[in-house]
Amino acid sequence: MGTWDIGPFDNDTAADFGGDLDATALEEREALIRGALKRAAYPADFLHTFDGERAVAAAALVVAQHPDGKRTCSNYGPSESLPELPAELRALAVDALDQVLSERSELAELWDDAANGPKWRHDITRLRDVLDPPVPPQEEALFTI
Numbered sequence: 091m092g093t094w095d096i097g098p099f100d101n102d103t104a105a106d107f108g109g110d111l112d113a114t115a116l117e118e119r120e121a122l123i124r125g126a127l128k129r130a131a132y133p134a135d136f137l138h139t140f141d142g143e144r145a146v147a148a149a150a151l152v153v154a155q156h157p158d159g160k161r162t163c164s165n166y167g168p169s170e171s172l173p174e175l176p177a178e179l180r181a182l183a184v185d186a187l188d189q190v191l192s193e194r195s196e197l198a199e200l201w202d203d204a205a206n207g208p209k210w211r212h213d214i215t216r217l218r219d220v221l222d223p224p225v226p227p228q229e230e231a232l233f234t235i
Contacts, residue, residue, distance in 0.1 A: 096210040098150035098167070098217070103143035105166035112170045120173050123148045124182065131185035133194065142190045142197030149183040149217055156180065159220045180221045187218040 092102030099108055107126065111119050130137055130145030147167070153159035155175050191198055191214055201207040 096206050096213055098147045100166065101143050103140050104147035107144045107147045108167040108169075111168040111172070116171070116173055119168075120175060120179075123151055123172075123175065124179060127152075127179065127182045127186040130187075130189050131182055133189060135194070137189050137192070137195040137197065139196045139200060142195055145183075145186040145190055146197075146214060146217070149187050149221075151175070152179050152183040153217050153220045156220050184218055184222045187214055187221075190214060191218075 094100055099105055111122055114122055126141070126144040126148040129141045133141065151168070151172060152175055154161045155172075189195060191211065198211075201210045204210070
């Protein structure tokens with residue numbers, strides 16, 4: 091795997107995806123992001139590394155436009171501006187990231203064998219949690235009888 095770090099654009103596939111976005115007309119960039127997310131969210135059977143890496147990069151771009159999100163800092167991501175992405179992409183990005191972390195993901199399998207695997211999983215989970223924050227545990231009401 092042509093990977094040099096755990097960031098969303100820190101691998102050859104995601105860096106190429108950033109370049110593809112830059113080479114695509116502004117009005118077509120959303121479709122490219124949506125396509126990457128759909129391929130990962132609804133895999134035929136097994137999510138291959140290529141599709142997983144593109145989905146993580148696409149999800150990071152969705153997160154960057156979320157009010158609670160942070161811009162992805164990478165020299166390898168797109169340098170051209172993106173259109174305002176519709177909020178509906180957030181749910182699709184969550185589904186894609188869930189598949190990336192699943193047992194059916196080649197990318198997760200590869201990272202599970204790497205020393206930085208736990209940190210990679212943590213970072214993917216952080217991206218996901220911006221889009222779909224976990225529900226905090228509710229304190230049980232104490233009743234006096």
